[in-house]
Amino acid sequence: MKIGILGTGIVGRTHATKLAELGHEVKMGTRSVEKTLAEDKPDMMGNEPFVAWQNKNSKVKLVSFDQAAEFAEIIFNVIKGEVVLKAFENLNKEHLNNKVIIDLSNALDFSKGMPPLLLTHDGNSIGEQLQQLLPKSKVVKTLNTLSASLQVNPKMLADGNHQIFMSGNDSEAKKLVETILKSYGWQDILDLGDITTARGTELLMPFWLRLWSVLGTTTFNYKIIK
Amino acid sequence: MKIGILGTGIVGRTHATKLAELGHEVKMGTRSVEKTLAEDKPDMMGNEPFVAWQNKNSKVKLVSFDQAAEFAEIIFNVIKGEVVLKAFENLNKEHLNNKVIIDLSNALDFSKGMPPLLLTHDGNSIGEQLQQLLPKSKVVKTLNTLSASLQVNPKMLADGNHQIFMSGNDSEAKKLVETILKSYGWQDILDLGDITTARGTELLMPFWLRLWSVLGTTTFNYKIIK
Numbered sequence: 001m002k003i004g005i006l007g008t009g010i011v012g013r014t015h016a017t018k019l020a021e022l023g024h025e026v027k028m029g030t031r032s033v034e035k036t037l038a039e040d041k042p043d044m045m046g047n048e049p050f051v052a053w054q055n056k057n058s059k060v061k062l063v064s065f066d067q068a069a070e071f072a073e074i075i076f077n078v079i080k081g082e083v084v085l086k087a088f089e090n091l092n093k094e095h096l097n098n099k100v101i102i103d104l105s106n107a108l109d110f111s112k113g114m115p116p117l118l119l120t121h122d123g124n125s126i127g128e129q130l131q132q133l134l135p136k137s138k139v140v141k142t143l144n145t146l147s148a149s150l151q152v153n154p155k156m157l158a159d160g161n162h163q164i165f166m167s168g169n170d171s172e173a174k175k176l177v178e179t180i181l182k183s184y185g186w187q188d189i190l191d192l193g194d195i196t197t198a199r200g201t202e203l204l205m206p207f208w209l210r211l212w213s214v215l216g217t218t219t220f221n222y223k224i225i226k
Numbered sequence: 227m228k229i230g231i232l233g234t235g236i237v238g239r240t241h242a243t244k245l246a247e248l249g250h251e252v253k254m255g256t257r258s259v260e261k262t263l264a265e266d267k268p269d270m271m272g273n274e275p276f277v278a279w280q281n282k283n284s285k286v287k288l289v290s291f292d293q294a295a296e297f298a299e300i301i302f303n304v305i306k307g308e309v310v311l312k313a314f315e316n317l318n319k320e321h322l323n324n325k326v327i328i329d330l331s332n333a334l335d336f337s338k339g340m341p342p343l344l345l346t347h348d349g350n351s352i353g354e355q356l357q358q359l360l361p362k363s364k365v366v367k368t369l370n371t372l373s374a375s376l377q378v379n380p381k382m383l384a385d386g387n388h389q390i391f392m393s394g395n396d397s398e399a400k401k402l403v404e405t406i407l408k409s410y411g412w413q414d415i416l417d418l419g420d421i422t423t424a425r426g427t428e429l430l431m432p433f434w435l436r437l438w439s440v441l442g443t444t445t446f447n448y449k450i451i452k
Contacts, residue, residue: 161451207429
């Protein structure tokens, strides 16, 4: 399929690599192609500049947000949570209409040190706000509850015996997302219901951050025992 | 041990029954003994009035908040999260000093319908605020992430193969809480760190509420796969 990834950070790159490996055509969108190509230092998490990464992933093309959205049959939103709505407000809505938007975002404030503070609270999930902003698109919230490397390769942990959650209003859209998740290796996908259920998963990040701290690794995930 | 449970709702009653069974002396504290004894209708969740419950649990005594705190070697806080701080502000601090306070609270707003809205957000957990209000007490946040019946009987689910979390500044206090948790049947107790880590677990309730909705039962719990 033709996949547009909006955002060029580590999460987007991880999905881009995996999706290209799986045979999809991938374009990554950025606010300014020029600026993204001009990056010459690692980011705050130590990830290499975009150009260095792209040299190893030459099938993936870098374009503007609008161009990536126009190209895409499915859109991955990996824009930083704190600026997602602003970024989407500025996009050409015609390129988003009727498309599935997989929303992976979490809004974090790093300005007060580590661990970052979650900017959302119960009642204002990014997933819901994005769906309200784009009533003709089909927003599916998923993949926002674990590390990027586990997102695309769940079997690296406990042979995949852990869970991924999904929220969205459109059942056809969720079926499509499920297909992609299964192609990554996900076996246990829990559909929480409509997009308002994103309130649940978007509030998990502070817990995840403490688990990271106490477990000393990001290679962990949730499983609901029932 | 002498245990004081502050709050007379279903969570407090569940622990009172279990702790009395385990041989502890239990007193439950309420803001007004008279009003609690006068209850004659089920609460919003359909739980019977206090007197009806106490008739089956006659070893448990009902006293004022201050009397329960004075009596107790360990205090369970099961006061509704939205009024916890106000309730503790009005208590005689001398009865709380140097004591372990197990904080089980979650602050929920039911006024806008179901599911209730979480009143806390990242940065203001009740656990931390309670510890700040009571610097001479030892607050341990735990048991706030699952149903009351599972809290006291974890083996009713998957033979206890799931997890309970704990946050607190005082390691001796956490050891004591661990002893109580083990007496309930808990095998897998994860110490998340100091009381600021309560921010993580206090934000789980909206997720838990959606899981309840989609799973159709409250008999479920988390396990961290690592």
